[in-house]
Amino acid sequence: MAQATLPVPSGSQHDDHGHGHGHPETTTGTTNTKLAMWVFLSSECLFFGAFIATYLLYRGRSLKGPTPKDVYNIPFTSVTSFILLMSSLTMVLALAAIQRGDHRRFRVWLIATALFGLTFISGQIYEFTEFYREGLSLSTNTFGSSFFVLTGIHGMHVTVGIIWLLSLWGLSMQGKIEVQHSEKVEIAGLYWHFVDVVWIVIFTVVYLIPA
Amino acid sequence: MNGDDQALLPGTVAEREDELEHGLSVISPDEVPLLPGEERAHPSPFQYVIIFVILCVITALEIGLYYLEDDLPWSLIVGLLLVMALIKFVMVASWFMHLRTDKPIFRRFFIMGGVAAITLFTIVLTTFRVFD
Numbered sequence: 001m002a003q004a005t006l007p008v009p010s011g012s013q014h015d016d017h018g019h020g021h022g023h024p025e026t027t028t029g030t031t032n033t034k035l036a037m038w039v040f041l042s043s044e045c046l047f048f049g050a051f052i053a054t055y056l057l058y059r060g061r062s063l064k065g066p067t068p069k070d071v072y073n074i075p076f077t078s079v080t081s082f083i084l085l086m087s088s089l090t091m092v093l094a095l096a097a098i099q100r101g102d103h104r105r106f107r108v109w110l111i112a113t114a115l116f117g118l119t120f121i122s123g124q125i126y127e128f129t130e131f132y133r134e135g136l137s138l139s140t141n142t143f144g145s146s147f148f149v150l151t152g153i154h155g156m157h158v159t160v161g162i163i164w165l166l167s168l169w170g171l172s173m174q175g176k177i178e179v180q181h182s183e184k185v186e187i188a189g190l191y192w193h194f195v196d197v198v199w200i201v202i203f204t205v206v207y208l209i210p211a
Numbered sequence: 212m213n214g215d216d217q218a219l220l221p222g223t224v225a226e227r228e229d230e231l232e233h234g235l236s237v238i239s240p241d242e243v244p245l246l247p248g249e250e251r252a253h254p255s256p257f258q259y260v261i262i263f264v265i266l267c268v269i270t271a272l273e274i275g276l277y278y279l280e281d282d283l284p285w286s287l288i289v290g291l292l293l294v295m296a297l298i299k300f301v302m303v304a305s306w307f308m309h310l311r312t313d314k315p316i317f318r319r320f321f322i323m324g325g326v327a328a329i330t331l332f333t334i335v336l337t338t339f340r341v342f343d
Contacts, residue, residue, distance in 0.1 A: 028314075028316055029248075029314060029316075030248030030314055030316065030317075031247040031248065034247060034248050034317070035316070035317070035320075038316075038317045038321060039320055041320075041321060041324070042321055042324025042325075044324070045321075045324035045325045045327070045328040046324060046327060046328045046331070048328075049328030049329070049331065049332045050332070052332070053332035053335055053336055056336055056341055057335075057336060057339055074274065074277060078270070078274045081270060082267065082270065085263070085267065085270065086263070088263075088303060088307050089259060089260065089263040089307075091307070092253075092259045092306075093256055095253075096243075096256050096259070099243045099244070099246070100243060179244075182246055183246050183247055186246055186309075189307075189308075190308055193303055193307045193308045194308070196303055196307075197299075197300050197303050197304060197308075200296055200299045200300050200303065201300065203273075203296075204273065204293065204295070204296035205296075208273055208274070208276070208277045208292050209288075209289050209292055209293075210277075210280050210288065210289075
Protein backbone atom coordinates (compact mmCIF):
# COMPACT_ATOMS: atom_id res chain seq x y z
CA MET A 1 0.00 0.00 0.00
CA ALA A 2 1.38 3.40 -0.95
CA GLN A 3 1.85 5.58 2.11
CA ALA A 4 1.44 9.33 2.38
CA THR A 5 4.38 11.45 3.53
CA LEU A 6 3.87 14.01 6.25
CA PRO A 7 4.11 17.58 4.97
CA VAL A 8 6.55 19.96 6.61
CA PRO A 9 5.05 22.57 8.97
CA SER A 10 4.02 25.98 7.72
CA GLY A 11 6.93 28.38 7.41
CA SER A 12 9.12 25.70 5.89
CA GLN A 13 9.91 25.26 2.25
CA HIS A 14 7.17 23.21 0.59
CA ASP A 15 7.33 21.06 -2.48
CA ASP A 16 5.32 23.02 -4.99
CA HIS A 17 6.37 21.04 -8.05
CA GLY A 18 3.42 18.72 -7.95
CA HIS A 19 5.52 15.69 -7.08
CA GLY A 20 3.42 14.89 -4.07
CA HIS A 21 6.35 14.10 -1.77
CA GLY A 22 5.16 16.52 0.90
CA HIS A 23 8.68 17.63 1.83
CA PRO A 24 11.06 20.16 0.30
CA GLU A 25 12.61 19.31 -3.04
CA THR A 26 16.24 18.57 -2.20
CA THR A 27 18.93 16.71 -4.11
CA THR A 28 19.02 14.10 -1.34
CA GLY A 29 15.28 13.46 -1.37
CA THR A 30 14.94 14.22 2.33
CA THR A 31 14.80 17.27 4.57
CA ASN A 32 18.03 19.11 5.25
CA THR A 33 17.26 19.15 8.98
CA LYS A 34 17.26 15.38 9.27
CA LEU A 35 20.32 15.04 7.07
CA ALA A 36 22.12 17.67 9.17
CA MET A 37 21.35 15.70 12.33
CA TRP A 38 22.85 12.54 10.81
CA VAL A 39 25.96 14.44 9.69
CA PHE A 40 26.25 15.83 13.24
CA LEU A 41 25.87 12.33 14.73
CA SER A 42 28.49 11.04 12.31
CA SER A 43 30.93 13.71 13.57
CA GLU A 44 30.00 12.81 17.16
CA CYS A 45 31.33 9.28 16.50
CA LEU A 46 34.79 10.81 16.06
CA PHE A 47 34.26 13.15 19.03
CA PHE A 48 33.44 10.35 21.47
CA GLY A 49 35.95 8.04 19.79
CA ALA A 50 38.72 10.48 20.79
CA PHE A 51 37.72 10.38 24.47
CA ILE A 52 37.23 6.60 24.53
CA ALA A 53 40.65 6.12 22.91
CA THR A 54 42.21 8.49 25.44
CA TYR A 55 40.63 6.52 28.28
CA LEU A 56 41.97 3.22 26.88
CA LEU A 57 45.40 4.80 26.52
CA TYR A 58 45.59 6.14 30.06
CA ARG A 59 43.57 3.84 32.31
CA GLY A 60 46.37 1.33 32.94
CA ARG A 61 49.16 3.87 33.19
CA SER A 62 48.41 5.50 36.52
CA LEU A 63 51.37 5.70 38.89
CA LYS A 64 49.08 5.62 41.95
CA GLY A 65 45.56 4.49 42.83
CA PRO A 66 42.65 4.30 42.97
CA THR A 67 42.38 2.01 39.94
CA PRO A 68 39.18 1.06 38.08
CA LYS A 69 38.89 -2.15 40.14
CA ASP A 70 38.99 -0.14 43.37
CA VAL A 71 36.11 2.20 42.58
CA TYR A 72 33.74 0.67 40.00
CA ASN A 73 30.35 -0.44 41.30
CA ILE A 74 29.15 -2.67 38.44
CA PRO A 75 25.70 -3.54 39.90
CA PHE A 76 24.90 0.17 40.32
CA THR A 77 26.14 1.14 36.83
CA SER A 78 24.21 -1.81 35.36
CA VAL A 79 20.98 -0.41 36.81
CA THR A 80 21.62 3.05 35.36
CA SER A 81 22.44 1.42 31.99
CA PHE A 82 19.08 -0.38 32.03
CA ILE A 83 17.39 2.94 32.83
CA LEU A 84 19.02 4.64 29.82
CA LEU A 85 18.04 1.67 27.63
CA MET A 86 14.46 1.99 28.87
CA SER A 87 14.47 5.69 27.97
CA SER A 88 15.21 4.72 24.36
CA LEU A 89 12.08 2.56 24.33
CA THR A 90 9.88 5.36 25.72
CA MET A 91 11.39 7.77 23.15
CA VAL A 92 10.36 5.60 20.17
CA LEU A 93 6.94 5.08 21.73
CA ALA A 94 6.59 8.89 22.01
CA LEU A 95 7.40 9.23 18.30
CA ALA A 96 4.95 6.45 17.40
CA ALA A 97 2.26 8.21 19.48
CA ILE A 98 2.68 11.65 17.85
CA GLN A 99 2.70 10.05 14.39
CA ARG A 100 -0.69 8.55 15.25
CA GLY A 101 -1.97 11.88 16.59
CA ASP A 102 -2.19 10.50 20.13
CA HIS A 103 -1.10 13.60 22.08
CA ARG A 104 -1.85 12.23 25.52
CA ARG A 105 0.42 9.19 25.12
CA PHE A 106 3.03 11.31 23.35
CA ARG A 107 3.32 13.56 26.39
CA VAL A 108 3.38 10.60 28.80
CA TRP A 109 6.18 8.80 26.89
CA LEU A 110 8.13 12.03 26.40
CA ILE A 111 8.07 12.99 30.07
CA ALA A 112 8.93 9.38 30.98
CA THR A 113 11.99 9.60 28.69
CA ALA A 114 13.08 12.85 30.34
CA LEU A 115 12.58 11.36 33.81
CA PHE A 116 14.61 8.25 32.93
CA GLY A 117 17.32 10.59 31.64
CA LEU A 118 17.21 12.57 34.90
CA THR A 119 17.49 9.33 36.88
CA PHE A 120 20.54 8.35 34.83
CA ILE A 121 22.18 11.74 35.47
CA SER A 122 21.36 11.52 39.19
CA GLY A 123 23.04 8.11 39.22
CA GLN A 124 26.09 9.55 37.51
CA ILE A 125 26.32 12.40 40.03
CA TYR A 126 26.05 9.86 42.87
CA GLU A 127 28.76 7.72 41.24
CA PHE A 128 31.09 10.70 40.79
CA THR A 129 30.55 11.70 44.44
CA GLU A 130 31.34 8.17 45.64
CA PHE A 131 34.50 8.04 43.52
CA TYR A 132 35.60 11.39 44.95
CA ARG A 133 35.05 10.11 48.49
CA GLU A 134 37.21 7.09 47.65
CA GLY A 135 40.03 9.42 46.60
CA LEU A 136 39.56 9.61 42.81
CA SER A 137 39.31 13.09 41.34
CA LEU A 138 40.00 14.68 37.98
CA SER A 139 43.62 15.30 38.96
CA THR A 140 44.40 12.18 41.04
CA ASN A 141 45.83 10.09 38.21
CA THR A 142 45.52 9.51 34.45
CA PHE A 143 42.66 7.04 34.98
CA GLY A 144 40.68 9.67 36.95
CA SER A 145 41.30 12.38 34.35
CA SER A 146 40.29 10.29 31.35
CA PHE A 147 37.33 8.64 33.15
CA PHE A 148 35.75 11.87 34.44
CA VAL A 149 36.21 13.69 31.13
CA LEU A 150 34.71 10.85 29.06
CA THR A 151 31.71 10.09 31.29
CA GLY A 152 31.25 13.78 32.14
CA ILE A 153 30.99 14.74 28.47
CA HIS A 154 28.51 11.93 27.92
CA GLY A 155 26.52 13.20 30.93
CA MET A 156 26.50 16.70 29.41
CA HIS A 157 25.05 15.24 26.22
CA VAL A 158 22.33 13.49 28.24
CA THR A 159 21.57 16.78 30.02
CA VAL A 160 21.19 18.61 26.69
CA GLY A 161 18.86 15.80 25.57
CA ILE A 162 16.73 16.18 28.71
CA ILE A 163 16.39 19.95 28.13
CA TRP A 164 15.41 19.26 24.51
CA LEU A 165 12.78 16.69 25.55
CA LEU A 166 11.33 18.98 28.21
CA SER A 167 11.13 21.79 25.63
CA LEU A 168 9.16 19.52 23.29
CA TRP A 169 6.92 18.52 26.18
CA GLY A 170 6.30 22.21 27.03
CA LEU A 171 5.48 22.98 23.38
CA SER A 172 3.12 20.02 23.28
CA MET A 173 1.36 21.24 26.43
CA GLN A 174 0.80 24.56 24.63
CA GLY A 175 -0.66 22.69 21.64
CA LYS A 176 2.28 23.60 19.41
CA ILE A 177 3.31 20.03 18.50
CA GLU A 178 0.91 18.51 15.99
CA VAL A 179 1.12 15.39 13.86
CA GLN A 180 2.84 17.31 11.04
CA HIS A 181 5.65 18.22 13.47
CA SER A 182 6.59 14.56 13.93
CA GLU A 183 9.95 15.15 12.29
CA LYS A 184 10.96 17.49 15.15
CA VAL A 185 10.28 14.66 17.57
CA GLU A 186 12.15 12.18 15.37
CA ILE A 187 15.24 14.42 15.27
CA ALA A 188 15.22 14.82 19.06
CA GLY A 189 14.84 11.03 19.21
CA LEU A 190 17.86 10.49 16.94
CA TYR A 191 19.99 12.55 19.32
CA TRP A 192 18.63 10.68 22.33
CA HIS A 193 19.24 7.24 20.82
CA PHE A 194 22.75 8.27 19.83
CA VAL A 195 23.48 9.17 23.46
CA ASP A 196 22.21 5.68 24.31
CA VAL A 197 24.42 3.91 21.76
CA VAL A 198 27.45 5.84 23.00
CA TRP A 199 26.64 4.61 26.52
CA ILE A 200 26.42 1.03 25.17
CA VAL A 201 30.05 1.40 24.05
CA ILE A 202 31.17 3.20 27.23
CA PHE A 203 29.50 0.63 29.50
CA THR A 204 31.30 -2.22 27.75
CA VAL A 205 34.69 -0.65 27.08
CA VAL A 206 35.05 1.40 30.26
CA TYR A 207 33.20 -0.61 32.90
CA LEU A 208 32.97 -4.26 31.82
CA ILE A 209 36.20 -5.04 29.96
CA PRO A 210 38.78 -5.91 32.61
CA ALA A 211 41.91 -3.74 32.57
CA MET B 212 -6.79 20.37 15.49
CA ASN B 213 -8.23 21.53 12.16
CA GLY B 214 -9.64 19.42 9.32
CA ASP B 215 -6.33 19.27 7.44
CA ASP B 216 -4.56 17.89 10.50
CA GLN B 217 -7.33 15.32 11.02
CA ALA B 218 -6.80 14.12 7.45
CA LEU B 219 -3.13 13.35 8.28
CA LEU B 220 -4.02 10.96 11.07
CA PRO B 221 -3.80 7.24 10.37
CA GLY B 222 -6.72 4.80 10.57
CA THR B 223 -10.42 5.55 10.74
CA VAL B 224 -12.06 7.72 13.41
CA ALA B 225 -13.43 4.55 15.06
CA GLU B 226 -9.99 2.91 15.03
CA ARG B 227 -8.39 5.97 16.59
CA GLU B 228 -11.03 6.14 19.33
CA ASP B 229 -10.57 2.41 19.99
CA GLU B 230 -6.80 2.83 20.17
CA LEU B 231 -7.08 5.77 22.57
CA GLU B 232 -9.28 3.67 24.81
CA HIS B 233 -7.53 0.29 24.67
CA GLY B 234 -3.90 0.65 23.61
CA LEU B 235 -1.47 1.07 20.75
CA SER B 236 -2.05 -1.94 18.53
CA VAL B 237 -5.24 -1.08 16.62
CA ILE B 238 -3.73 0.96 13.79
CA SER B 239 -1.25 -0.79 11.50
CA PRO B 240 2.15 0.94 11.01
CA ASP B 241 1.38 0.84 7.28
CA GLU B 242 -1.41 3.36 7.85
CA VAL B 243 0.86 5.91 9.57
CA PRO B 244 2.08 8.60 7.13
CA LEU B 245 5.79 8.36 6.32
CA LEU B 246 8.17 10.97 7.71
CA PRO B 247 10.54 12.79 5.30
CA GLY B 248 13.44 10.47 4.44
CA GLU B 249 11.56 7.28 5.25
CA GLU B 250 11.28 4.51 2.68
CA ARG B 251 9.17 2.07 4.69
CA ALA B 252 6.92 2.31 7.72
CA HIS B 253 8.47 2.43 11.18
CA PRO B 254 8.15 -0.69 13.36
CA SER B 255 5.04 -1.07 15.48
CA PRO B 256 5.12 -0.30 19.24
CA PHE B 257 4.97 -4.06 19.89
CA GLN B 258 8.10 -4.60 17.77
CA TYR B 259 9.84 -1.83 19.72
CA VAL B 260 9.07 -3.64 22.97
CA ILE B 261 10.45 -6.92 21.55
CA ILE B 262 13.69 -5.14 20.55
CA PHE B 263 13.92 -3.62 24.02
CA VAL B 264 13.53 -7.05 25.65
CA ILE B 265 16.30 -8.48 23.43
CA LEU B 266 18.56 -5.52 24.36
CA CYS B 267 17.88 -6.15 28.05
CA VAL B 268 18.74 -9.86 27.69
CA ILE B 269 22.03 -9.04 25.93
CA THR B 270 22.87 -6.47 28.63
CA ALA B 271 22.16 -9.07 31.33
CA LEU B 272 24.48 -11.54 29.51
CA GLU B 273 27.19 -8.87 29.37
CA ILE B 274 26.95 -8.25 33.10
CA GLY B 275 26.98 -12.01 33.77
CA LEU B 276 30.10 -12.37 31.64
CA TYR B 277 31.84 -9.66 33.69
CA TYR B 278 31.56 -11.89 36.77
CA LEU B 279 33.15 -14.85 34.92
CA GLU B 280 36.43 -12.94 34.67
CA ASP B 281 38.30 -15.52 36.77
CA ASP B 282 36.80 -18.54 34.98
CA LEU B 283 37.26 -17.64 31.30
CA PRO B 284 40.28 -16.46 29.29
CA TRP B 285 40.62 -12.67 29.13
CA SER B 286 40.62 -12.62 25.32
CA LEU B 287 37.38 -14.63 25.18
CA ILE B 288 35.62 -12.30 27.62
CA VAL B 289 36.77 -9.20 25.73
CA GLY B 290 35.76 -10.73 22.39
CA LEU B 291 32.30 -11.70 23.59
CA LEU B 292 31.71 -8.34 25.30
CA LEU B 293 32.68 -6.44 22.14
CA VAL B 294 30.46 -8.63 19.95
CA MET B 295 27.48 -8.13 22.28
CA ALA B 296 28.07 -4.36 22.42
CA LEU B 297 28.21 -4.30 18.61
CA ILE B 298 24.93 -6.24 18.36
CA LYS B 299 23.25 -3.78 20.77
CA PHE B 300 24.68 -0.80 18.88
CA VAL B 301 23.41 -2.10 15.53
CA MET B 302 19.99 -2.97 16.96
CA VAL B 303 19.43 0.49 18.44
CA ALA B 304 20.69 2.22 15.28
CA SER B 305 18.63 -0.02 12.96
CA TRP B 306 15.35 -0.18 14.88
CA PHE B 307 15.14 2.77 17.26
CA MET B 308 16.98 5.21 14.96
CA HIS B 309 15.15 3.70 11.97
CA LEU B 310 18.21 3.20 9.77
CA ARG B 311 16.67 0.02 8.34
CA THR B 312 13.55 1.84 7.13
CA ASP B 313 15.03 5.25 6.19
CA LYS B 314 16.80 6.27 3.01
CA PRO B 315 20.31 4.72 2.66
CA ILE B 316 21.96 8.15 2.69
CA PHE B 317 21.57 8.38 6.49
CA ARG B 318 23.07 4.92 6.94
CA ARG B 319 26.02 5.85 4.72
CA PHE B 320 26.78 9.02 6.71
CA PHE B 321 26.59 7.20 10.03
CA ILE B 322 28.70 4.25 8.87
CA MET B 323 31.24 6.68 7.43
CA GLY B 324 31.61 8.40 10.84
CA GLY B 325 31.76 5.11 12.71
CA VAL B 326 34.31 3.50 10.40
CA ALA B 327 36.44 6.68 10.39
CA ALA B 328 36.43 6.75 14.22
CA ILE B 329 37.29 3.05 14.58
CA THR B 330 40.07 3.22 11.94
CA LEU B 331 41.61 6.42 13.25
CA PHE B 332 41.64 5.45 16.92
CA THR B 333 42.78 1.88 16.24
CA ILE B 334 45.81 3.37 14.50
CA VAL B 335 46.38 5.79 17.40
CA LEU B 336 46.08 3.07 20.06
CA THR B 337 48.29 0.68 18.07
CA THR B 338 50.91 3.41 17.73
CA PHE B 339 50.92 3.81 21.53
CA ARG B 340 51.12 -0.01 21.95
CA VAL B 341 47.86 -0.23 23.92
CA PHE B 342 47.13 -3.68 22.45
CA ASP B 343 50.53 -5.19 23.31
